[in-house]
Amino acid sequence: MQHVTLNNSVQMPVLGFGVYQIPPEQTEQAVTDALAAGYRLLDTAAAYGNEEAVGRAIKNSGIPREELFVTTKLWVQDAPAEDNTRRAFETSLTKLGLDHLDLYLMHQPFGDVYGQWRAMEALNREGLAKAIGVANFYPDRLIDLILNNEIMPAVNQIETHPFFQRTDYQDLMREHGVQHQSWGGFAEGKNDLFTNPLLAEIGKEYDKSVAQVVLRWLTQRGVIAIPKSVRAERMAENIDIFDFELTNEQMAAIATLDTGNTLFFDHHDPAMVDWLAKRRVS
Numbered sequence: 001m002q003h004v005t006l007n008n009s010v011q012m013p014v015l016g017f018g019v020y021q022i023p024p025e026q027t028e029q030a031v032t033d034a035l036a037a038g039y040r041l042l043d044t045a046a047a048y049g050n051e052e053a054v055g056r057a058i059k060n061s062g063i064p065r066e067e068l069f070v071t072t073k074l075w076v077q078d079a080p081a082e083d084n085t086r087r088a089f090e091t092s093l094t095k096l097g098l099d100h101l102d103l104y105l106m107h108q109p110f111g112d113v114y115g116q117w118r119a120m121e122a123l124n125r126e127g128l129a130k131a132i133g134v135a136n137f138y139p140d141r142l143i144d145l146i147l148n149n150e151i152m153p154a155v156n157q158i159e160t161h162p163f164f165q166r167t168d169y170q171d172l173m174r175e176h177g178v179q180h181q182s183w184g185g186f187a188e189g190k191n192d193l194f195t196n197p198l199l200a201e202i203g204k205e206y207d208k209s210v211a212q213v214v215l216r217w218l219t220q221r222g223v224i225a226i227p228k229s230v231r232a233e234r235m236a237e238n239i240d241i242f243d244f245e246l247t248n249e250q251m252a253a254i255a256t257l258d259t260g261n262t263l264f265f266d267h268h269d270p271a272m273v274d275w276l277a278k279r280r281v282s
Contacts, residue, residue, distance in 0.1 A: 001040065002242065004224065006154040007177040010131045012103070013069055014219045015239060016041025018226035020183070024050040026230055031057035033232040038239050043226040044096075045073035045107055046088060047281045051095035059097050070098060073107035073135060074116060075281035081115030088281075089123055104129035105157055108276050109141045109267065114148070121151045131155065135183070136267055139172055146176055157181040160223055162199070162214060163191050165258040170223065181224040185214060190263045198253055206244040209237060216241045217254050 003011045017034035019027050019042070027050040031042060035057065044054045051072060058068065072092045077084040089104065104123060106116055123129040133155030134142065146152050156173055160166050160182035170180045187193050199210040208216070211227070215238060218225040227238045246254075265272050 001038070002219070004179060004222065006131050006179055007152055008131055008154055010102070010154065012131075012155075012179070012224065013039075013041040014222075014224050015039070015215065015241070016043055016069070016071075016224070016226045017235070018043040018183070018228040019050055019054060020045070020048055020228055022048075022050060022228060022230060024053050027053035028057045030230045032061065034235050035061045035063060037232065037235040039235070040067055041069040041071070041224075041226065043071045045075070045105075046092050047073065047075050047107060047279075051092055055095055055097035065098070069102040070096065071103040071105060072096065072101060073105040074120070075107050076111040076277065076279070077116055078280075079112060079115075081112035082119040085116045085119035086123070089119075089128070093128070100127060101129045103131045103133060103155060105132070105155065106134045107136070109134065109137045110273060110277055113141075113145065117145065117149055121149065124151060133157070133178070138267060139169055142173070142178065143176070146178075152176065153178050155179045155181050155224070157183050159184045159262055159264060160218065161185050161187040161263070162193065162196070162217070162254055162257040163187055163259050164262055165255065167255070167258070170221070174222075179224065180222065181226070182218055183226065184264065185218055185225045185227055186211060187263050196257070198257065202246070202250050202253070208241075208244060211238060212241050213246070216244065216246055217251065220246055220251065 002014045017039040022030050031054050044051050120132045124132045131154040133153040135157040137156050156178050173180050194210050199213050203213045215225050229235050
């Protein structure tokens with residue numbers, strides 16, 4: 001496994017296993033299989049409802065804690081945001097059965113972002129969260145957070161896939177020392193990604209699947225990827241991407257697939273902001 005060094009010197013694997021949309025009753029087995037396949041970065045969230053299952057898989061794996069990199073995420077908190085953020089963190093930590101997190105992300109750029117971030121800074125200083133970061137922050141929100149707080153986000157986890165590549169934004173994040181992490185790396189199969197002729201042709205050259213080409217493309221760009229699957233054979237395939245390298249010409253060809261637009265939802269859309277603001281996670 002290859003690693004990147006975050007802006008606070010924490011080492012993070014470039015490829016991990018995500019559990020978004022995996023039902024709680026399937027999550028423990030999925031994480032168990034992922035750990036057996038060699039994944040050591042696990043990515044969950046309070047909003048996913050499966051932290052306890054992730055925790056059981058970790059406990060039963062027998063893998064030393066120091067070999068794992070565990071991420072979970074904070075949902076939008078009611079006021080007082082600082083107090084509620086700490087309570088939410090403690091709830092997640094209890095569900096996971098851990099004494100610290102490797103990375104704690106603010107899941108959405110809404111609510112009392114600064115109150116939430118101050119609490120996350122305190123958790124980082126106390127060593128309870130080895131690194132802190134954000135998710136779904138667009139450039140304006142990210143830069144504002146950086147300029148007005150003491151601790152800079154280590155990671156920004158955003159929608160990134162061949163049809164929404166975020167190249168300019170990655171350059172901006174790199175300039176400020178924020179690590180780019182992808183969610184939705186396979187675009188959930190939208191735009192017929194898994195049968196895309198260009199990606200399939202590139203894969204044929206290396207005897208690799210379209211999924212492997214996409215993951216190699218992401219990690220070769222320096223973007224952390226967290227593919228999800230409930231099939232052990234697919235997990236093994238997805239982690240097998242470090243024995244080939246895409247050429248500059250192939251990387252440039254994949255760049256032509258970029259539409260520059262989200263395939264899911266826009267965090268600038270007032271209706272989406274309203275929906276997210278009204279959602280509560282216990």
